[in-house]
Amino acid sequence: MRALTGKIDEVFEFVQKYIKENGYAPSVREICRGCEIKSTATVFTYLNELADRGLINKANLKNRAVSLKQNVTTVPLVGIVAAGQPIFATENYEDFYSLPSNFFSGEDLYMLNVHGDSMIKIGMYEGDKIIVKKQETADNGDIVVALVDDSATVKRFFKRDGKVILHPENDEMADFVFDNVKIIGKVIGLIRNI
Amino acid sequence: MRALTGKIDEVFEFVQKYIKENGYAPSVREICRGCEIKSTATVFTYLNELADRGLINKANLKNRAVSLKQNVTTVPLVGIVAAGQPIFATENYEDFYSLPSNFFSGEDLYMLNVHGDSMIKIGMYEGDKIIVKKQETADNGDIVVALVDDSATVKRFFKRDGKVILHPENDEMADFVFDNVKIIGKVIGLIRNI
């Protein structure tokens, strides 16, 4: 039976703090010193228990191979696409942003700069960056990124009577109607610098 | 004279990838294997050079003590404030978000949930989270967080004829005019989950 003494929590906090300050994990002996524990075996046991509880990651037989659970997803900002080029080529990655994974989760995310004011009614402004989940299908009402004439456009998606409607959220703009359209993602978020 | 062979860049990329995948840094020998370098001394030299160039952090005499330059700032989401309570008490921290520091930089940031539609004209919607820089003064035109009747409100700030005007960005709402108002921050960004 495992008790929840304050000691193991102290170790957990020490590890968190150490990693945050140094960028790499403490050794078992450094934890000993930091938490006033006299035996490396004790710390060793604690680390394994913290790993069992899922609070940290720990590799066996490797030095300082302890890490915290990741809370960021790294997402590329995909730049303007040259005609005919594949969108997700590494050359189109302008930068990388680390987003909070407790806010934006999922695989295959990317970011795009917002251009124009076609989605202004739902608060997407020129210069905003949208977070997009890579997918080639969409449900009615989704906000999607579509590839029209080799350039990426953001609109609300509807499918009606076999036609695809790309609806701008801007009262001064009319719907675009297509027989077919290549969807390259669904917008799941937005980030803005004021 | 230091040359820029492809080898050292390969080492840098390997380290980045390794850390991203494992959460802790590779050892010198793991880099040897990963980059097909036969001598640990070579890798050792490269790591020191990468550190000199400022691309990585490296501690001496410690195992796996290599880390990447931080690219996240951890920011607390400050919750609803009970009357009379200090705003920035730890008890009011509902959660922590890791924001990309290449997008939101600076000290003393916090986040707030957006309530109401008083700033709808500049694209701040109910449920959005705003990123705020802690400060007690503001310039004309800034979007600020002010403390009115013990609750935090977001408005555009103007000072005119000795009065403070808090201006909602919503055509249906009138300005609020005060003799004095406690400013607790300036809005520098926004993040939305759709």
Added chain:
DNA sequence: AAAAAAATCAAACGTTTGTTCCTAAAATTT
């Protein structure tokens, strides 16, 4: 082609490290 400089390597040294095994103390249960 020779000389100089830079890059890479091989081998070894002394630490630091994770881990194990067993003992000792403290807390809990009987």
Added chain:
DNA sequence: AAATTTTAGGAACAAACGTTTGATTTTTTT
């Protein structure tokens, strides 16, 4: 109070590690 379980410590081992030194190969310059 004795027995049992839990928690912590001591000591040691073998492996992995960062680092140093000096030689060797490759590249560049003369």
